[in-house]
Amino acid sequence: MNAISPKQTLELTVTERIEEPGNIIRLRLASPGGEPLPPFTAGAHLDIHLQDGGLDLWRQYSLCSDPATNTAYEIGVLKDPKSRGGSEAVHRLATPGARFRIEGPRNHFPLEESATRTVLFGGGIGITPMLAMAQRLHALGRDFTLHYCTRSAGITAFRSMIAASPWADRVVFHHDDEDEAQRLQLPRDLPQPDAGTHLYVCGPQGFMDWVISSAEAMGHAASHVHREYFSADVDTTGESFEVEARLSGITVTVGPEDTIAKALARAGVKIEVKCEEGVCGTCVTDVLEGTPDHRDQFLTDSEKEEGSMICACCSRACTSRLVLDI
CATH class of the missing domain: 2.40.30.10 (Translation factors)
Structure with a gap:
C-alpha cells in the first residue's frame, strides 16, 4: 500500500x-x-x-x-x-x-529533540501533545519529566494509557483536591535554567500563563519555554480602521465589532480562518504597512515586535490603516 x-x-x-x-x-x-x-x-x-x-x-x-x-x-x-x-x-x-x-x-509546537533535559507541563486536556512528546523522548532515550495537572484523580484521563507505558515512572500527577505537597509547586517543580533544558506547557490559559511567567521569572530563556494554546479569551473589539488588501485592490473599513477576516470576506477577499481565537495560525497574513494590534496567542513575542504578520481572525490595528499582502 x-x-x-x-x-x-x-x-x-x-x-x-x-x-x-x-x-x-x-x-x-x-x-x-x-x-x-x-x-x-x-x-x-x-x-x-x-x-x-x-x-x-x-x-x-x-x-x-x-x-x-x-x-x-x-x-x-x-x-x-x-x-x-x-x-x-x-x-x-x-x-x-x-x-x-x-x-x-x-506542527506549530515542535519538540527540540536535542535538548539534554525536557520538562513537560500538561493541564487537563493540554496533556494530549505531551503524551506524543513523552513517547518520542522515551524512544530517543532522553531525560524528561511530565507533570500532569488535573482537578482530581477521578477525572484524570489517559491514566491507563500512561500506566501501561514504559515511561510511566517519568510522570508526576498533581490534583487540585489533594494535599499541598502533591499539587504542582513551580518553585519546586520547575528545573533550574540551563542551556540544554527546554520546557513545554499546554492547558487552560490561566495555567499556561502561570507556568510561563514563573519560568521566565526564574531565568529560563523565552526561546526555551514552548507553549501551545488550545483556546484563548480574546477581545476582538476596538476603534475602526482601514485595511487595504493590496494584491486584491480592495480597501475595507473594519468596524468596532468586526474582524479583518470578516470585513475582507464581505468584500470578496477570503482569508482562511479556522480557530477564530488567534491560536492556530491558519489566518496569518503578511503586513506591508501599518502597525498591528496583536490579540493572538500564536505569534511569538519577537514576531509581534517585528510587526510584519498579523492573525486576521482577531487582531486589530494600532494605526488608522493596515496594508496586507493579499
Whole structure:
C-alpha cells in the first residue's frame, strides 16, 4: 500500500472511541482503506472539519499517539460546555465508522529533540501533545519529566494509557483536591535554567500563563519555554480602521465589532480562518504597512515586535490603516 500524501486532505474513519474520565473521548482515526498515514512529529495537530446541519467548523486537536506509528492517529477531545460548538459536535458525531475530512498533520509546537533535559507541563486536556512528546523522548532515550495537572484523580484521563507505558515512572500527577505537597509547586517543580533544558506547557490559559511567567521569572530563556494554546479569551473589539488588501485592490473599513477576516470576506477577499481565537495560525497574513494590534496567542513575542504578520481572525490595528499582502 502507498502512504497517503501529507499535502492532501484526508478522509479518515473513526475506528475506536474510548471514553476517558473527565468527559474526554480518545478517538482512533485511520484510512478507510487501511493505507499508511502521513508521518507526524511530536506536538503536531490535526485540523478536523465538523459539519452537522447548520454547523460548519474547523477545529484543531493535538495528536496524542506515538509518532513512530503510521497505521492510525489518536486524539483526545474534551466536551467543553463553554466551547463554541466544536467539542460537543465531536462528541456527538465521532462514533465508530464515522468519517471526517481532515487536514494535516501540522506542527506549530515542535519538540527540540536535542535538548539534554525536557520538562513537560500538561493541564487537563493540554496533556494530549505531551503524551506524543513523552513517547518520542522515551524512544530517543532522553531525560524528561511530565507533570500532569488535573482537578482530581477521578477525572484524570489517559491514566491507563500512561500506566501501561514504559515511561510511566517519568510522570508526576498533581490534583487540585489533594494535599499541598502533591499539587504542582513551580518553585519546586520547575528545573533550574540551563542551556540544554527546554520546557513545554499546554492547558487552560490561566495555567499556561502561570507556568510561563514563573519560568521566565526564574531565568529560563523565552526561546526555551514552548507553549501551545488550545483556546484563548480574546477581545476582538476596538476603534475602526482601514485595511487595504493590496494584491486584491480592495480597501475595507473594519468596524468596532468586526474582524479583518470578516470585513475582507464581505468584500470578496477570503482569508482562511479556522480557530477564530488567534491560536492556530491558519489566518496569518503578511503586513506591508501599518502597525498591528496583536490579540493572538500564536505569534511569538519577537514576531509581534517585528510587526510584519498579523492573525486576521482577531487582531486589530494600532494605526488608522493596515496594508496586507493579499
